Amino acid sequence: MTTIGFIGSGRIGSTVARLAVNAGHDVVLSNSRGPETLGDLVGELGSQARAAMSEEAAAAGELVVVTVPLSAVERVPAEPLRGKVVIDTCNYYPQRDGHVAALDDESTTTSELVQHHLAESKVVKGFNNINYLHLGALARPSGSPERSVLAMAGDVADAKARVASFYDSIGYDAYDVGPLAEGWRFQRDTPAYAGLYNGDTTGAWPPPDDSGRRVTAETLRENLAAAKRYRDL
Numbered sequence: 001m002t003t004i005g006f007i008g009s010g011r012i013g014s015t016v017a018r019l020a021v022n023a024g025h026d027v028v029l030s031n032s033r034g035p036e037t038l039g040d041l042v043g044e045l046g047s048q049a050r051a052a053m054s055e056e057a058a059a060a061g062e063l064v065v066v067t068v069p070l071s072a073v074e075r076v077p078a079e080p081l082r083g084k085v086v087i088d089t090c091n092y093y094p095q096r097d098g099h100v101a102a103l104d105d106e107s108t109t110t111s112e113l114v115q116h117h118l119a120e121s122k123v124v125k126g127f128n129n130i131n132y133l134h135l136g137a138l139a140r141p142s143g144s145p146e147r148s149v150l151a152m153a154g155d156v157a158d159a160k161a162r163v164a165s166f167y168d169s170i171g172y173d174a175y176d177v178g179p180l181a182e183g184w185r186f187q188r189d190t191p192a193y194a195g196l197y198n199g200d201t202t203g204a205w206p207p208p209d210d211s212g213r214r215v216t217a218e219t220l221r222e223n224l225a226a227a228k229r230y231r232d233l
């Protein structure tokens with residue numbers, strides 16, 4: 001079992017933490033306001049969970065999930081994450097995050113920006129194209145015919161293997177999309193983002209039409225292939 005650090009413990013962070021604890025991992029949670037504000041979540045998760053400052057969560061995690069608004073990424077502590085595998089869940093919403101020229105002109109991608117900030121870490125893009133409620137509800141044990149795949153992208157093979165193993169432990173098969181530069185294929189508003197649950201992106205659970213809510217490798221492959229750059233939408 002692994003200690004998972006969390007920079008950000010909101011909707012996605014708390015959902016991944018819950019899945020991780022259920023799988024037997026330890027979790028160290030952090031947010032922007034300080035560990036004392038995470039008492040309820042730690043209480044719910046029990047003895048495998050604790051809260052800390054971001055630097056400490058980063059240092060404690062063997063694997064670290066960065067799950068904050070994109071605008072906060074530059075405040076994620078890089079030093080304690082050196083050499084570590086970091087899962088980046090961030091999406092770019094200009095109305096929330098402010099405009100980033102290199103994302104608007106598509107000369108880079110969100111996870112490449114995160115990798116640039118965390119230059120000595122091994123960044124893997126993951127969890128970004130699934131609603132947090134769906135993420136919590138779709139987890140299935142290994143071998144279940146109802147298991148879904150989760151996309152990931154990254155430049156370092158052993159980091160992706162580590163993330164695939166983590167996905168497996170919390171109830172998902174991994175689907176390797178390729179290097180970070182291919183992460184745009186499952187960014188906001190692509191079919192792999194909006195199409196996961198028959199177009200339901202509201203977070204309603206159960207989804208309005210649950211007939212296709214399991215995400216197969218085939219569905220994801222088709223959606224990735226159908227992805228368009230924002231400039232071509």
Ligand SMILES: NC(=O)c1ccc[n+]([C@@H]2O[C@H](COP(=O)([O-])OP(=O)(O)OC[C@H]3O[C@@H](n4cnc5c(N)ncnc54)[C@H](OP(=O)(O)O)[C@@H]3O)[C@@H](O)[C@H]2O)c1
Nearest residue numbers: 008009010011012031032033067068072090091128131132
């Ligand atoms: N919601 C979804 O279903 C979903 C799905 C996939 C991907 N995403 C993406 O994943 C990221 C997180 O989404 P979310 O919905 O979980 O957001 P959220 O519920 O708003 O939670 C954001 C978390 O980040 C923390 N945070 C903000 N600035 C921080 C900083 N400088 N240092 C440490 N922690 C900081 C917040 O702490 P405080 O509360 O103390 O400020 C909060 O715990 C976003 O980029 C989002 O686009 C979301």
